Amino acid sequence: MPSRSFDAVVVGAGIVGAACAEELARCGLSVAICESAIVGGGATAAGMGHLTVMDDSEEQFALTRYSQLLWRNLSNELPPDAEFLPCGTVWIAADAEEMAEVHRKYEFYAARGVCAEVLDSRQLVEAEPNLRAGLAGGLLVAGDSVCYPPCVAHYLIAKAVQHGALLFQPARVTEIIVSGVRLTDGSLIESKIVVLATGAAARELIPDLPIRPRQGHLLITDRYPALVRHQLIELGYLKSAHAVDSDSVAFNIQPRATGQLLIGSSRQFASDDIGVEPSMLTQMLQRAAEYIPRLPQLSAIRAWTGHRAATPDKLPLIGPCVNRPNVYLATGHEGLGISTSLATARLLADQILDRKPEIPIKPYLPQRSFVHYA
Numbered sequence: 001m002p003s004r005s006f007d008a009v010v011v012g013a014g015i016v017g018a019a020c021a022e023e024l025a026r027c028g029l030s031v032a033i034c035e036s037a038i039v040g041g042g043a044t045a046a047g048m049g050h051l052t053v054m055d056d057s058e059e060q061f062a063l064t065r066y067s068q069l070l071w072r073n074l075s076n077e078l079p080p081d082a083e084f085l086p087c088g089t090v091w092i093a094a095d096a097e098e099m100a101e102v103h104r105k106y107e108f109y110a111a112r113g114v115c116a117e118v119l120d121s122r123q124l125v126e127a128e129p130n131l132r133a134g135l136a137g138g139l140l141v142a143g144d145s146v147c148y149p150p151c152v153a154h155y156l157i158a159k160a161v162q163h164g165a166l167l168f169q170p171a172r173v174t175e176i177i178v179s180g181v182r183l184t185d186g187s188l189i190e191s192k193i194v195v196l197a198t199g200a201a202a203r204e205l206i207p208d209l210p211i212r213p214r215q216g217h218l219l220i221t222d223r224y225p226a227l228v229r230h231q232l233i234e235l236g237y238l239k240s241a242h243a244v245d246s247d248s249v250a251f252n253i254q255p256r257a258t259g260q261l262l263i264g265s266s267r268q269f270a271s272d273d274i275g276v277e278p279s280m281l282t283q284m285l286q287r288a289a290e291y292i293p294r295l296p297q298l299s300a301i302r303a304w305t306g307h308r309a310a311t312p313d314k315l316p317l318i319g320p321c322v323n324r325p326n327v328y329l330a331t332g333h334e335g336l337g338i339s340t341s342l343a344t345a346r347l348l349a350d351q352i353l354d355r356k357p358e359i360p361i362k363p364y365l366p367q368r369s370f371v372h373y374a
């Protein structure tokens with residue numbers, strides 16, 4: 001029987017929990033990981049795996065930028081099934097208004113050392129010949145990448161285990177107590193620290209957290225190598241992704257290392273149902289076909305949904321839980337949890353190990369906010 005007393009127990013083995021477990025175990029803590037279902041099987045399996053630098057706010061930029069540097073290092077050791085592909089992103093402007101956003105975004109990135117290139121209408125067609133004619137242009141951000149997140153989660157868990165961590169699976173945590181966590185069978189795993197990394201399910205264990213599930217649809221096609229070369233996102237995505245309370249779809253397509261195309265995406269609150277909604281899927285694909293006219297001729301393999309863990313200010317919760325000093329939160333990453341998983345793990349470990357963080361931690365501390373959140 002393995003020891004059931006640890007320095008830290010990480011609840012949830014999605015990409016965030018996996019990254020936290022790996023970081024803590026590598027730094028010498030004794031770590032247990034409790035996963036109720038499958039490693040990387042939650043939002044991590046449902047997500048797109050776009051590793052991107054974002055500019056919604058300075059805080060979001062700092063976290064995504066820091067994480068991208070960590071991804072760059074990790075990519076050198078990832079196995080082939082992680083499908084790390086440094087394809088870059090092209091943000092697509094349909095009209096003059098969105099072209100103005102291209103220039104704003106370019107200035108923002110340039111001022112902060114991120115390489116980006118403005119594409120005019122002709123250069124956009126050269127970069128992506130299967131886009132419809134007549135688009136205004138785009139912004140190429142060459143440093144962005146994509147990966148296959150569930151395999152990265154497996155890789156990080158395997159590394160954590162190499163560093164001495166123990167994976168309990170299937171092991172559903174039903175209660176967090178001062179001395180650790182309780183599992184479904186009533187047994188206890190003792191631990192000084194509990195890291196809550198259960199994504200959109202975080203409120204099942206701590207009901208007053210400011211987290212709401214935000215559903216998204218995705219669809220994957222058969223293999224069409226080189227039909228799309230970069231991660232392509234319409235700049236209208238920013239408008240719709242920010243429409244906080246209404247349902248929205250936006251064109252977002254990703255070339256996979258397998259030659260398949262991953263097509264997204266939608267955003268909906270208030271849907272607990274995990275089934276695919278045909279009307280939402282149809283809207284999403286119609287939107288995508290407006291950008292890639294050949295799309296309706298492609299064969300689809302599978303469509304699915306997943307839940308993003310959304311916070312009111314679009315920043316994750318990384319650090320000690322208000323009023324529960326033994327609990328550290330690592331959740332609330334909404335649509336950026338793959339991108340920011342590695343930075344989350346570093347910043348969490350910095351707090352637990354009392355190290356100086358590389359970027360200011362304050363914007364992500366759970367204490368900043370919203371204990372009362374409907």
Ligand SMILES: Cc1cc2nc3c(=O)[nH]c(=O)nc-3n(C[C@H](O)[C@H](O)[C@H](O)COP(=O)(O)OP(=O)(O)OC[C@H]3O[C@@H](n4cnc5c(N)ncnc54)[C@H](O)[C@@H]3O)c2cc1C
Binds near residue numbers: 037048049201334
């Ligand atoms: C449609 C869609 C597209 C997305 N695209 C992107 C993208 O392109 N780039 C990006 O960066 N992010 C993207 N995201 C967001 C990203 O997928 C998530 O932010 C990220 O996967 C969150 O990881 P996580 O480890 O926090 O949560 P999860 O992957 O959900 O992991 C939580 C784990 O906790 C386990 N668990 C839950 N409750 C318990 C319990 N009580 N006891 C034990 N275990 C428990 C679950 O089984 C699960 O394995 C997308 C999300 C969606 C839905």
